[in-house]
Amino acid sequence: xxxxxxxxxxxxxxxxxxxxxxxxxxxxxxxxxxxxxxxxxxxxxxxxxxxxxxxxxxxxxxxxxxxxxxxxxxxxxxxxxxxxxxxxxxxxxxxxxxxxxxxxxxxxxxxxxxxxxxxxxxxxxxxxxxxxxxxxxxxxxxxxxxxxxxxxx
Numbered sequence: 001x002x003x004x005x006x007x008x009x010x011x012x013x014x015x016x017x018x019x020x021x022x023x024x025x026x027x028x029x030x031x032x033x034x035x036x037x038x039x040x041x042x043x044x045x046x047x048x049x050x051x052x053x054x055x056x057x058x059x060x061x062x063x064x065x066x067x068x069x070x071x072x073x074x075x076x077x078x079x080x081x082x083x084x085x086x087x088x089x090x091x092x093x094x095x096x097x098x099x100x101x102x103x104x105x106x107x108x109x110x111x112x113x114x115x116x117x118x119x120x121x122x123x124x125x126x127x128x129x130x131x132x133x134x135x136x137x138x139x140x141x142x143x144x145x146x147x148x149x150x151x152x153x
Contacts, residue, residue: 033057034058034059034142034145034149035059035077035078035080035081036061036079036080036081036082036083037061037063037064037074037079037081037082037083037109038062039070039082039088040065040085041065041087041088041089042085045085046063050063052140052141053140053141053142053145056141056143058142061079062076065089066088066089066091067091067099071096071100074100079109081112081145081149084097084112084113085113085115086114086117093114093115094113097129110148110149111129112131112132112133112145113129114136115134116136119136132149135148
């Protein structure tokens with residue numbers, strides 16, 4: 001059986017398995033697209049963050065607005081990173097980070113805490129949490145996530 005002609009993929013929504021194929025983004029050898037779960041109680045922020053991160057090449061696998069929803073999604077989606085707002089309405093992002101770390105709810109997902117507040121406002125709690133780091137919401141970016149994960153300077 002011969003391999004399908006690349007034009008056959010076009011009608012089925014498939015992608016040729018080569019970096020030589022023309023596409024909207026340049027191929028970056030050795031890099032796998034990062035998959036994340038966004039957790040925040042503000043729907044407008046979730047949408048804005050999704051658009052920003054996807055534009056920067058991060059796959060937003062899902063969004064959640066509560067601890068229970070975040071745990072369900074983390075188990076189902078197995079993201080690489082879970083971005084957790086420190087203030088989840090009446091819930092605590094610190095508690096969610098501990099739950100994700102304790103029961104493996106996110107698989108091997110790395111938790112990064114986010115907030116509109118400055119890191120100094122929560123420095124002790126961030127240090128005591130199992131989170132890999134903190135990003136202020138205004139600085140949320142693929143580069144900022146990569147820096148915490150040790151992928152970029």
